[in-house]
Amino acid sequence: MSSYEWGAQDISAPRQVPLPKVPVSRGLVLEDVQSGYVGAVVRVEKSGGMHVMVLEDRRGRLKTFPLGFGFHVDGGPVEVVAPALAPAAPARKVTASGSVKVEGSRARTARASRIWVEGQHDAELIEKVWGDDLRLEGIVVEPLHGVDDLAGMIRAFGPGPNRRLGILVDHLVAGSKEQRIAQEAMKVPGAAANVLVVGHPYVDVWQAIKPASVGLTAWPVVPRGQDWKTGILAGLGWPNADKAAVAQGWKRLLGCVTSYSDLEPSLLGRVEEVIDFLTPPGDFDGPT
Template sequence: MSNFSWGPQDLSAPAPKKLRQVPVERGMILEDAVSGWVGEVVKTEKSGGMRVIVLEDRHRKTRSFQAGFGFLLEGEPVEIVEPVKKAKAPSTMISASGSRAVADLKARTARASRIWVEGKHDAELVEKVWGHDLRVEGIVVEPLHGVDDLAGAIRQFNPSPTRRLGILVDHLISGTKEERIVAEAMKVPGAAGNVLILGHPYVDVWQAIKPDTLGIKAWPVIPRGTDWKTGVLRAFGWPHATAEDIGIGWQRILSTVKHYGQLEPALLGKVEELIDFLTTEDYGFLTID
């Protein structure tokens, strides 16, 4: 016998006593207190601004009722209210480099190891795309402002198994002065196994940004003897006379880069390899069965 007594009253009206609110769900068994209809909730929808519940009885007949007061759930008078909206599963956040982003990231304490790049623009591009990954791993990127004395810089850094260097060099192709500089740098004591120098084929890191990112078909061809960045900005019709103009032009270019897919593979692979070198203890000694 139910402990709840309705008495001679309009059961579809709110009861003086506040009833427990129950969000409607498909599959629950409800009884309409006025008609005595008992059925399973097989459908619920909004109609004319009201929440309508469809109850199916044991004979598979259905009737529709307005949600609210006037229902019994396992003998208890309840108020049927709007269904609970299921929270959407959080989407996987992807960093600009394409890796899984770490939520609420607190930067790791910096490692002793470093990534060196030739200049400020190289460092800013690496930070723009790989900044999240670098903070996860605790890797600092530093600009060299040129590689003419790369051997001296490595010697001063004093690399070791716990203090590695990953170096990205512009225009590192066969027969160039950069190739000779790298060969000499790797002769520095302690460099073997602790220093990895990689390069991309571009005259400047600007070229590692895919042309269509800027809305152009190809990067301008700049005559030999002309400063490459100055020539590019002139070809774009942008101010190019001063160092400040070049800096502003670069920021306009950099602002178009949103993710790794806008960079050339020749740069992407090299940066990823340098990060792996600094974060994988057995880098270079992996074997495949």
């Protein structure tokens, strides 16, 4: 019996060396081994779910070949493969306000200009959505805890070209007390060109959160004469007996806000308007 066993490795057999892979590209000169046709790639396209390449020889004749084996480049056999895909551009990161996030940026030194809002809840909501943008621009948000003496506060601030104010007022609608206060405040010397008072139509900034973001179809209706925040919490079936309950209720509502899409357009537009007013092109960074 032969000493050669079935299944034993024949070490005398030549080893198959993998052919070099050549990505197809326009201008690549190939020789089809079977036909001897030589041409340069003029285009690559998909046909029937597979890549094919169109070659043109020196006489201008065109032939189409599937990618794969059976070609020579510079006299050597190769496997022609699909062109390498360009790496996908990294997805742009955006802030909660929808603006492009500037990676590696540091907070800018605070400007002299300020955003004033009526209360702490307004400030916290703006910080959650626009905080990254405001730090990049060096704008500080300050709660006023009421606007009854808005004219006096503006006068004390001393607005000027490099010391502007953007003021966001609750319930700023035609004929309201807030509208009259805003009109009087704009008569303060220096305010006309350096102060912008805008507002949203809601009794409280809570309502600027879209009801759907809180799992509601609409905000509860609060009976006239009842404290608005307490009434909202009662309508939601949440604790509302004291200030601690109101604070906890607001925390739950704020937790429902993840981006600008959770807020009503009537607030979004006003905040963006204020930020633009405080950051004009080529502005000067005044002292804080």
